[in-house]
Amino acid sequence: MKLILLGAAGSGKGTLAKKITADFGIPQLSMGDMLRDIASSGSELGKKIGEYQNKGILVPSDVVFEVLKVRLSQADCKNGFILDGFPRSLEQAELLSGVTDIDAVISVELAFDELERRLVSRRTCPKCGDIDNANYEGFTGNCRKCQTPLFQRDDDKPEAIRTRLEVYKKNITPLINFYSGKVFKVSSAGTPDETYRPVKNFLGSLEA
Ligand code: AMP
Numbered sequence: 001m002k003l004i005l006l007g008a009a010g011s012g013k014g015t016l017a018k019k020i021t022a023d024f025g026i027p028q029l030s031m032g033d034m035l036r037d038i039a040s041s042g043s044e045l046g047k048k049i050g051e052y053q054n055k056g057i058l059v060p061s062d063v064v065f066e067v068l069k070v071r072l073s074q075a076d077c078k079n080g081f082i083l084d085g086f087p088r089s090l091e092q093a094e095l096l097s098g099v100t101d102i103d104a105v106i107s108v109e110l111a112f113d114e115l116e117r118r119l120v121s122r123r124t125c126p127k128c129g130d131i132d133n134a135n136y137e138g139f140t141g142n143c144r145k146c147q148t149p150l151f152q153r154d155d156d157k158p159e160a161i162r163t164r165l166e167v168y169k170k171n172i173t174p175l176i177n178f179y180s181g182k183v184f185k186v187s188s189a190g191t192p193d194e195t196y197r198p199v200k201n202f203l204g205s206l207e208a
Contacts, residue, residue, distance in 0.1 A: 001079075002080050002081060002100060003082045003102070003104055003203075004083045004086075004104075005085075006107040006108065007107065007108030007110075008169075008172075009119060009161070009164045010122065011108040012188040013085075013108045015131070016106070016192070016195055020196075023203075026079060029072070029081050031083070031084065031085035034068075034071060035049050054154045056160035056162075056167070057163060058089065061089065061092050064086065065092065065096075068083075069099060080103075083096075087175065088171055088175075089171045089175070090171070093175055094178075104202075105179040105182050106199055106202075108188050117135075118133060119161045120161065123152055124152070125150055126148060126150075127148040128145055130143050130144065130146070132144060184199070186198055
């Protein structure tokens, strides 16, 4: 199954992707994580990527697409994948259509004020990448999986958050139109399990 997950920062699409991976055995290709890995390498390209990311603006599509193509050519993508964070613009969707077909697009939807609220209190584990939220019950400031102290990503600070949400708003309608007929919309206003349930049913029906 070749899937795309659309959703603004903070919508919970990464969490949803992990659940799909666990049940359907296809890898999550997180574009944001791949780019952060390059940024943290300290190379010249990495430094440039880091500058875009910290401001919350899109890294140029040609750079991102080269990174994605390398990842898509790896063996674990042979039976499908979940694209998490790509495409983020019509230009990227058009580039992607030149190298692969897509079975379905899941659009994770949440009101913008709630997205903002979730993002400012979001905390990330520097070691295992797990995400938590300072407003959630049982939050201690340490990762629930590996106990490492959590940190706030630079682009989870108010100014970058506003920019990221504006970028998303501008691009989402053209993307939904581009994939019309393949889009399954789901609200992430409830718990992660509540969000996942209809998606699991939908993907089960695709597989059948
Ligand atoms: P994310 O972790 O998905 O929220 O992405 C964090 C940042 O990585 C974004 O704000 C962009 O700067 C960059 N990024 C992630 N995916 C893409 C993409 N498909 N195109 C361009 N930039 C991206």
